[in-house]
Amino acid sequence: MAGRGPAEVLVAGVPVGPGSKVRLRPRSQADIFDLVLDGRVAIVESVEQDDEGAFHVAVTLDDDPGRDLGEARLPGHRFFYSAEEIEPLGERDGRPAGGRVLVAGIGNVFLGDDGFGVEVARRLADQTPVPGVDVVDFGIRGMDLAYALQRDYVAVVFVDAAPRGHAPGTLTVLEPEPPDDDGALVETHGMDPVRVLRLARQLGRVPALVRVVCCEPATVDEALFELSGPVRAMIDEATNLVKSLVMDMITESGRPSSGDRLPR
Template sequence: MGDFWTRMEGRGPAEVVVDGVEVRAGSRVRLRPRGTADVLDLVLTGREGVVEAVEQDEEGAFHFAVTVDDDPGRDLGEARLPGHRFFYAADEIEPLGERACRVLVAGIGNVFLGDDGFGVEVARHLSAAPRTPGVDVVDFGIRGMDLVYALQRDYDAVILVDASPRGEPPGTLTVLDPTEPAEHAGPGQREASGAPAGGGQPLETHGMDPVKVLRLAAELGPVPRLIRIVCCEPESAAETLYELSAPVQAAVPEAASLVNALVMEMIAESAGRGCRDRAHG
């Protein structure tokens, strides 16, 4: 029994060569399922998608977990939930010779603490707009460990959206780069804030501190090389308030536009590096 669980815990290789092309998490493929009697195979034939993981069974055969581009529940597949994550053998996928740059936009905060729910509201605002390929917008709320695990999913870049008191007027937006040394920047400008190096600090599993989340994720494995934190100055975080204050609510559309601009910037930068570099703690 021990040998069985040891084999089950083994992960597949980082990449596999298919038709002379390296295929790994993030690689774009076209589906060519062998089955003809299965209705799902007929529907998915010719569809394009992204490889989420490469698995290997006990016999040594490779299986590619793929999420389909136009699947409205694609984010569920990326969360490894059944029904939106499809497995195919090497001869059932056609490599497209490119790797999609993947960006995670994480809305974080507690909606029961007034302005602390800012990140969640921005995520909802972004989710209502058409989805940008390769970009996942997720409302993590206060689920710190879920975000830690998400950061291990071969994303090239991540944007954390949160409320953070920094002594500015309520509603002020600031972009932090936690991978650079701290330096001063004015309101709404990019500001650096110390790298997410491992510090062994405990993480409250029912809370959400972006710095601690990044540190723990870096201790567990590789994290996205490009990291930005979009902060909004709160007016109130009282437990009796279940909605955003007026200045913070007014900042939500501006923050969504700022996040979209950062996404395009990070995709361009990642594409220039081949969407492969990831930082280690």
């Protein structure tokens, strides 16, 4: 596949996009997969475009215990069909119409304020979950985060400590520019959001909406196992800020533009 297609495809007048439930109706019946999958219920993960400009709907089976492997774009759990080969069921799997959002806590909890993002992720994970929003403490696992971005997330919020010359505890929201894929190898140790995005681009995709919530640290270069006072005092405010950003991104990702839908 060459890359992402429109956000939705119209099938028999019904908008079908990430999270839509469909029944598979393979036309060719040419191989064992067509025979086995005919009539099965699947979940749309994305609409993608091949090198020749044709659009295909990527799906995972609703009852597949390895569905998360399909979401991670691994073979054997993810299938492609044209709009003519799916029957919309008019249901979604609980995610917002615009697709899923990832909140990624980043940082090293053994380096004092560098654990800010991890603490915010933990605080969010303890609250009532929002359908379609995944909150994950990635710590220093930059490679895992880059691979997670290959799933059907339409938006991601990175939460990280970053020195920007402000007073300790200052919160800043950044909207980074999409990274260029210059072909250079990316160092995967101790990755910051920019490196994660560059690696994700090399792997195949980056969510359309990206925000970074930064907190100015007091120190990140000492072996401290707790946050400083100024940073800890901002955890609640940062948590609320992330929740507000997520809701804004859900609204923005679900707002169709003139090129968002492909008629059948």
